Amino acid sequence: MSQLNPPFDFDSVDSAIEYLDINKDFDKTFIQILKYLKNYQNIKTILVEENYIDKDFSNELSNLYSKTFRYRHGLCQRIHFFKKRLKDLNELTNKLSKNQLDDEYVGFIVKRPISVGKVGRTILAPKKLPNFYYLCIMDREVHLLGRTLKVKGVPFIEQDSMVITCAQATIWMAAKYMHYAFSHARTLPYEITDKATSSFSYLGRSIPSNGLTANQMVHGLNSMGFFPVFQYKPNESDYYHKDEEIFEKEDALWKPVEYIYPYIESEVPVLIAFKNHVCVTVGHKIIEKEENPEIDLALNDLKETEKEIRKNLGDNEYRHPAIISTSIFVDAFIIHDDQQGIYKLLPIDDPYFKKLEGQYEDFIPSAIVDDKYKRYRPYTTVDDIESVILPLPDKIYFLAEDAYNLATNLIKENQKSIHTASTKGNPFAKELLSSLLIESENPVVLRTFFIKSRKYKEKVVESDINDNVKSKYLSMNMPKYIWIVEVSIYNIYLRSNLIVGEIIFDSTSNKYDYENCYLSVHLPGFLIENTLTKRKVHEIPIEGAYKVVHRDNALNC
Secondary structure (H helix, E strand, C coil): CCCCCEEEEECCCHHHHHHHCCCCCHHHHHHHHHHHHHHHCCCCCCCCEECCHHCCCHHHHCCCCCHHHCCCCEEEEEEEEEECCCCCCCHHHHHHHHCCCCCEEEEEEEEECCCCCCCEEEEEEECCCCCCCCCCCCEEEEECCEEEEEEEECCEECCCEEEEEHHHHHHHHHHHHHHHHHHCCCHHHHHHHHHHHHHHHHHHCCCCCCCCHHHHHHHHHHHHCCCCEEEEEECCHCCCCHHHHHHHHHHHHCHHHHHHHHHHHHHCEEEEEEHHHEEEEEEEEECCCCHHHHHHHHHHHHHHHHHHHHHHCCCCCCCCCCEHHHHHEEEEEEECCCHHHHHHHHCCCHHHHHHHHHHHHHHCCEEEECCCCCCCCCCCHHHHCCEEEEECCCCCCCCCHHHHHHHHHHHHHCCHHHHHHHHCCCCCHHEEEEEECCHCCEEEEEEEEEECCCCCCCHHHHHCEEEEEEHHHHHCCCCCEEEEEEEHHHHHHHHCCCCEEEEEHHHHHCCCCCCCCEEEEEEECCEEECCCCCCCEEEECCCEEEEECCCCCCCCC
């Protein structure tokens, strides 16, 4: 049975390292987490729970550590962290009984009884910072002295380089979150290795693990009940000399931000692989409310596209619609890196790296892990990503790029209806038409994500969307998951994140079934309902900009 030690005053990181018996050579991840808790969460009390039986470590113990020569017992420590200073166990018991620690509890680390990779199952609340959005947050109940505490956080675990390496640790983090958020089966550490390597025995032994290939990771996720999508950067060595032009075209199409962003917006963790390392993306940071340097690049790309299409068509009057993704507002992704620690930043590119390194130095992964092995950071920015794995639930047959591209086409096709609404005095219809012109330099922006239809309808009820549209959505038949493509205008979205319409897609549809893949199109002035039997067009009175699914609270997204 577990027992509690007296509370320890977390006065400094050094004192905590000594108290928790942390090795400064091996336990850099543990130390980084302690620094994060002290410097950003202002933790004042550490509470150690002895003789804790952790299901994840027990799984590692039974499948490997019980077979090693040196004895390792199966009991862990669970280390709890509080923002409030607690004198003794009596004060802890008293405050727990009065529910006075609910807002003071930050979470826990399970400390495994091994030399390398001590950080076991961990859930710690992130620090609320401006424009940081931790989208893959889950609620976890923690039972202590007969009372229940709650913590919001993203699951974390460190590799032990025996049962799990960075690949398995990353899969574990994503799978643990998906277990609670999407009701997937719980998968333990050894089971991840076993499922990933069961059909790849020719690559060598599975335990002790030397890591997983990308194919093994995808196979493992499939075996765990996920429906993963694998995207990878073209490798020039795979192309013959005569195929250089093909390689250049395919390399230009490699846009990891666009593969990652809509799924993070959908609150699904994304596995990202660098050279010899894997991390998990759990959120994103958006730009400060200032002029966005990415908009000029986006407009230039649109102008080049228009120029190229005019050349190919021989039509100097062709107008390419000015439509871009809201991903241009992201300057970094938030990641868990089992070697570097929790809630780190992965900047989009080098200019943002330099800027964010100055503002958030502690959140940028260090270039060298300062230990006896001098391990180098295998990445700096998103440009270093070599592949992306999306651990999707079932019934997401339609993908983000399908929703985005088809939404673009639907906006183009409905320009006459938008124009009609503008002639009737709808100001947003008029601005939307103007924004479709590249020279206006105020493009239409689309935000793409999937969501449970039940949850979306709950958001609709709470929103200030037009009552007629609200009524139609609430009575509309929808599949379990739907893709939402929110429609806005750059200057409006930059100022307030408000939208002026949305297009809803059936997530189980065939992307080539153009006529039936969408459920509705709502743009300023009208709503199109698209059922299997008929297509209804409803005129909508003038309405204001609004929010339905929005990002106003970093921990309650």
